[in-house]
Amino acid sequence: MRITLLILCALLVGANFAAAEEARPIGLVKTASGEAFIVRDGRRLEAHPGLDLMLGDQLSTGKTGALGVILRDDTVISLGPATQTRLEQFVYEPAQGHLALVLRVTRGLIEYLSGKISKLAPGSVRIETPVATLGIRGTHLLARIEP
Amino acid sequence: MKGATAHYLFLFFSLLATLNLPGCASPKSVIVLLPEAGKVSGEVTVTTATGSQLLNQSWQSVEISGSHGGLSNPVVMESAAVEGVFGSVQAGMPAPPVHYLLYFKLGTAEMLPESRLLLPEIFAVIKKRSPVQLSVVGHADTVGSVAYNHRLGMERAAAVAAAIGELLAAQQGVPARVEISSRGKSDLLVKTPDLTPEPRNRRAEVTIR
Numbered sequence: 001m002r003i004t005l006l007i008l009c010a011l012l013v014g015a016n017f018a019a020a021e022e023a024r025p026i027g028l029v030k031t032a033s034g035e036a037f038i039v040r041d042g043r044r045l046e047a048h049p050g051l052d053l054m055l056g057d058q059l060s061t062g063k064t065g066a067l068g069v070i071l072r073d074d075t076v077i078s079l080g081p082a083t084q085t086r087l088e089q090f091v092y093e094p095a096q097g098h099l100a101l102v103l104r105v106t107r108g109l110i111e112y113l114s115g116k117i118s119k120l121a122p123g124s125v126r127i128e129t130p131v132a133t134l135g136i137r138g139t140h141l142l143a144r145i146e147p
Numbered sequence: 148m149k150g151a152t153a154h155y156l157f158l159f160f161s162l163l164a165t166l167n168l169p170g171c172a173s174p175k176s177v178i179v180l181l182p183e184a185g186k187v188s189g190e191v192t193v194t195t196a197t198g199s200q201l202l203n204q205s206w207q208s209v210e211i212s213g214s215h216g217g218l219s220n221p222v223v224m225e226s227a228a229v230e231g232v233f234g235s236v237q238a239g240m241p242a243p244p245v246h247y248l249l250y251f252k253l254g255t256a257e258m259l260p261e262s263r264l265l266l267p268e269i270f271a272v273i274k275k276r277s278p279v280q281l282s283v284v285g286h287a288d289t290v291g292s293v294a295y296n297h298r299l300g301m302e303r304a305a306a307v308a309a310a311i312g313e314l315l316a317a318q319q320g321v322p323a324r325v326e327i328s329s330r331g332k333s334d335l336l337v338k339t340p341d342l343t344p345e346p347r348n349r350r351a352e353v354t355i356r
Binding site: 025027028030031033049050066067068069070072074076078079080081083094095109110111113114115118122129131132133134135136137138139140141142143144145146 | 174175176177178179180181182183187188189190191192193194195202211213216218229232233235236237238239240241243244278279280282328330333334354356
């Protein structure tokens with residue numbers, strides 16, 4: 001666990017890139033404190049720095065929790081306390097021009113700093129909430145969502 | 148005794164009430180556009196059931212009230228108010244990823260000496276940010292075919308990953324995953340015609356997340 005030197009030799013890439021893309025991590029947890037969880041396939045994992053994020057993961061914090069993540073396109077997201085989000089859509093294949101990011105924020109506080117998807121394809125990033133949809137070009141923002 | 152407790156509770160709640168700003172009794176949803184490196188970072192279109200607002204200036208904000216999705220006009224939010232609402236989330240924001248560009252000799256996966264000198268610094272950043280996700284994307288100039296340059300880009304990325312891997316292996320306990328890929332001659336840093344030698348395009352980009 002402590003010594004995980006994993007060099008993914010992408011010499012295999014030619015073989016079946018699309019299939020590999022499905023199960024590939026889309027980011028990682030950088031910071032976690034208090035009650036901070038990832039819910040994946042109905043299972044609740046305690047968030048810790050280094051934990052891989054997968055498409056469809058729900059990121060959530062309790063009243064004293066905080067959680068910071070970085071996605072594979074360099075998007076940075078921070079969750080404050082009592083926050084619920086889900087990584088709904090993440091497509092980052094710049095060589096093919098396939099780019100999309102949809103983050104769902106059900107409630108709570110977030111900070112969002114855009115990565116390459118937003119820079120390469122402005123208009124392909126959305127934050128969806130129960131009260132509003134945010135169309136993103138750029139950008140760096142804060143949101144408090146009270147449904 | 149019970150009366151005293153009730154009295155204290157009453158005092159406590161009165162205190163809370165005085166701390167609350169007018170209109171904040173039931174917190175509203177708020178969106179704030181932040182600057183990036185001192186400049187406007189882009190724009191956000193906020194769309195609700197009742198309408199839409201554009202934020203395109205730093206510190207501009209809109210409020211969305213409750214169930215009917217009423218939108219305020221954009222107003223600049225004072226930094227103290229931003230800190231009050233968002234202090235906790237801003238404190239937990241991870242440092243953004245760090246990027247390095249390394250350059251290569253023409254037609255080879257051999258790093259230029261000055262790029263090689265950056266490796267210890269890259270390693271130090273990895274160590275400091277650990278645990279990290281690393282990616283290395285290899286690029287080429289436009290000399291040669293698409294297939295040749297794709298392969299060359301991959302060889303460059305692999306060479307960088309191997310060099311970083313050696314440094315990591317020498318120090319156990321710094322876990323890192325290195326993902327390599329190639330863009331060949333399809334993503335030029337300096338636009339050139341085809342079949343043009345350009346040192347600045349013979350590069351690998353290292354991203355430390």
